[in-house]
Amino acid sequence: MILSACGLVCSDCEFFGSTCNGCHAVKGQTFWAKEHIPSKTCPLYDCSVNNRKYKDCGDCAELPCAMFREMKDPGSTDEQHLKGLTDRVARLKQPAG
Numbered sequence: 001m002i003l004s005a006c007g008l009v010c011s012d013c014e015f016f017g018s019t020c021n022g023c024h025a026v027k028g029q030t031f032w033a034k035e036h037i038p039s040k041t042c043p044l045y046d047c048s049v050n051n052r053k054y055k056d057c058g059d060c061a062e063l064p065c066a067m068f069r070e071m072k073d074p075g076s077t078d079e080q081h082l083k084g085l086t087d088r089v090a091r092l093k094q095p096a097g
Helices: 031-036 043-051 066-070 078-093
Strands: none
16 A cells, blocks of 8 residues: 555555656655646645655644645545545554554
């Protein structure tokens, strides 16, 4: 399983291997960030990996922070978003190995 910095499962994504190789492989400059974010880098990757030098958001004591909670896939319902947040935090906090 390949995880993004925010706990999404990159290897389960329909774009993995074609449009994107995972946020760590592209240093946070995912295809969607390039299209929608002025800095061209995912803000969660930028915060956790670039700025704080963490492996991912799971290393941060503030998880889930406001930015983490507020970044929502526009195609998901509020219920799907809340379930996704819970799942992502659980993945990021589980022990390695």
